Amino acid sequence: MRTRDSLETDTRVVDAPDVPREMVEPQRGQVLDDPEKRREESAESRQQADGDWERGPFKAPREELARFDLKRAGLPDMTIESAAKYIDEHRDSRPWLAMADRASPEARRIIAALDAAGGHAHIRHEGWVSEEANRRRVAYREDPAQLHPEKRSLGIDGLRPNDDRHRSGDAATRITDPDAFATAFVRGVAHPRVREALERSVASDRRPSEVVIPITDLLGPKGYRHCTGWRLESVDENIDKALEDRSKWITKRAEGRKPDVPEPQASPIPTFTGGAIVFAFARNDSEKRYEVVTMFPRPVQPQQADDHPESVKGAR
Amino acid sequence: MTSFYWERHPNGPFATLIEIATTYLEPENYDLEELKSLARRDDDQEMRAFKLELREAVQDPSRLPGDELSRSVQYEDGSPEAFLHRLWHDLYGDETP
Numbered sequence: 001m002r003t004r005d006s007l008e009t010d011t012r013v014v015d016a017p018d019v020p021r022e023m024v025e026p027q028r029g030q031v032l033d034d035p036e037k038r039r040e041e042s043a044e045s046r047q048q049a050d051g052d053w054e055r056g057p058f059k060a061p062r063e064e065l066a067r068f069d070l071k072r073a074g075l076p077d078m079t080i081e082s083a084a085k086y087i088d089e090h091r092d093s094r095p096w097l098a099m100a101d102r103a104s105p106e107a108r109r110i111i112a113a114l115d116a117a118g119g120h121a122h123i124r125h126e127g128w129v130s131e132e133a134n135r136r137r138v139a140y141r142e143d144p145a146q147l148h149p150e151k152r153s154l155g156i157d158g159l160r161p162n163d164d165r166h167r168s169g170d171a172a173t174r175i176t177d178p179d180a181f182a183t184a185f186v187r188g189v190a191h192p193r194v195r196e197a198l199e200r201s202v203a204s205d206r207r208p209s210e211v212v213i214p215i216t217d218l219l220g221p222k223g224y225r226h227c228t229g230w231r232l233e234s235v236d237e238n239i240d241k242a243l244e245d246r247s248k249w250i251t252k253r254a255e256g257r258k259p260d261v262p263e264p265q266a267s268p269i270p271t272f273t274g275g276a277i278v279f280a281f282a283r284n285d286s287e288k289r290y291e292v293v294t295m296f297p298r299p300v301q302p303q304q305a306d307d308h309p310e311s312v313k314g315a316r
Numbered sequence: 317m318t319s320f321y322w323e324r325h326p327n328g329p330f331a332t333l334i335e336i337a338t339t340y341l342e343p344e345n346y347d348l349e350e351l352k353s354l355a356r357r358d359d360d361q362e363m364r365a366f367k368l369e370l371r372e373a374v375q376d377p378s379r380l381p382g383d384e385l386s387r388s389v390q391y392e393d394g395s396p397e398a399f400l401h402r403l404w405h406d407l408y409g410d411e412t413p
Contacts (some may be wrong), residue, residue: 030384124344167343169390206362207347207356209339238384244394280345301387308338 011227034292041139043132047228053176055226057102057246065186072289073189074284075113078104083112095147098106099128099178107182114185118284120145120159121295125174126181131268135230138172139266141250142164154254170239171269172230175277180226182279184218185295191217197281202288213278217295224272227297233265237286260267274300323386327380332362333369337403338388348406355407367408374400374413 003036047053070077087108091097097115099122101106114122122128124137129144136142143166146158157166175181187192188211197208215223235242247260251257275298284292321328322335340351357363368397371379377396393399404413 069326167346169343206336206360207339207350210320210342210345239383240394240396243390243392247392249351278344280342282345282347283350284329310410 013222021198028135032038040130040132043130043135047131047230047268050270052225052271052273055089055119055227058124058177058180058183058219058223058226060104060107061183062104062106065104065110065179065182068110068186068189069281070110070113073185074289075110075289077118078109078113078116080109083109086112089178092194096128096145098128099126102127103178103182107179110182110185111178118282118291119293119295121185121292122181123159124172125294125296127176127178128276129174131228131230134172134174135266138170138230138232139166139246139264141168141246155250170232170243170315171229171267171270171299173227173269175227175297175298177226177273180219184215184223187218187291187294188277188279189292194279198290198292199278200290202283202290208281208290211279212298213279215272215275224275224297227272227275229269229297229299230266231269231270231299233267241314242254245290272297272299276300321381321388327329329379330369330385332365333373334388336362336366337349341389341391341403343390344381344391352368352407361380370400370404370407371413 027236047056084105087097087100088108094115097112100111103111111122111126123145124143129137133142133144139142141151141155142152143156143158146152146156146166148158149154151163152158154167156163160166175184191196191211191213192213194213197211200208215227219226232239232242234246242264246264247263248261249259252261269296279292280294281290283289284291319340320335325331325358336351336354338347339390340347340354354363355367371373373385373396377400380396389399391399393402401413404411
């Protein structure tokens with residue numbers, strides 16, 4: 001785990017003063033005059049119309065968040081005060097930290113620690129990512145973490161080295177509320193299967209497989225309403241073809257040529273009822289252990305037929 | 317349904333192939349180079365099973381369970397056949413599948 005700051009000893013307090021959670025709404029005139037803002041407004045409107053997004057704040061379990069031992073997740077230790085200092089010092093170069101302004105102090109401590117570590121869940125799957133950014137991620141493979149506009153439009157990853165291309169599956173999702181995000185992380189890290197993955201030896205084992213935990217287990221029965229996402233629309237009812245066509249379309253566009261496949265289309269995911277939070281892991285070489293590299297909501301998957309042929313058995 | 321194929325069918329067809337391909341190639345946590353390193357471990361029983369299943373899948377993709385591979389790995393090759401051939405070549409070069 002790398003840290004960018006020297007962090008003081010944890011002296012957490014539960015009743016630290018909160019900051020205002022109001023969001024600054026743009027003026028209507030500004031929205032109409034600015035094509036980018038119009039697209040943002042359009043995506044938000046579509047998500048509100050087609051999804052079951054709850055825009056009100058998530059009721060944070062603040063004492064539970066305050067008790068969370070950051071080191072248990074391999075994160076650098078922070079106090080509420082040192083987290084606030086970290087966010088102030090880095091908000092210009094790491095603009096996703098702005099979403100912590102809407103968080104409770106206890107959630108802010110966790111988000112700041114995540115940022116000081118190596119994971120990217122809070123960069124691509126939290127409230128900083130707008131509906132339009134997620135729509136563009138899944139439709140055009142534009143990385144919300146890429147801060148250079150031209151590189152973003154070319155599908156270049158914002159976190160990988162060497163201008164590697166960004167990757168996206170058929171859905172781009174987020175937890176919209178920072179307190180809900182921090183709560184999902186804290187409870188997920190305590191889950192036995194995530195613990196098992198984090199405690200796996202890096203010396204002898206392959207990377208742990210992803211772990212899925214139902215949203216209700218982490219955020220309660222209404223937690224799904226704090227998740228939103230966009231899904232790539234199928235082509236000829238075939239998602240393989242849609243993913244292939246998207247790749248062709250992006251390549252042609254990047255080369256300045258006219259794509260010979262239709263422009264990719266994305267739609268809001270109507271609900272996350274019955275869905276899960278996925279935890280993915282990667283090796284942290286400096287700490288010689290595995291860490292949660294990302295965490296994101298996944299809508300319920302269609303049921304597959306369970307009568308697979310037994311003629312082909314793997315050598316497991 | 318929230319669980320993965322290999323959790324629902326730990327002894328099912330191609331469970332090792334689908335699990336390992338997902339773990340290293342799913343777009344949110346993609347790392348082909350790390351999978352290449354893993355594939356070179358001839359002494360690893362799980363990777364031997366992976367190679368065996370990949371070979372069987374390349375030879376006859378119709379035996380794959382439904383769209384489990386596609387849904388989990390989210391490749392952009394257009395079909396399981398194309399993905400499996402590319403993956404074999406990426407991991408094992410010119411070796412005959």
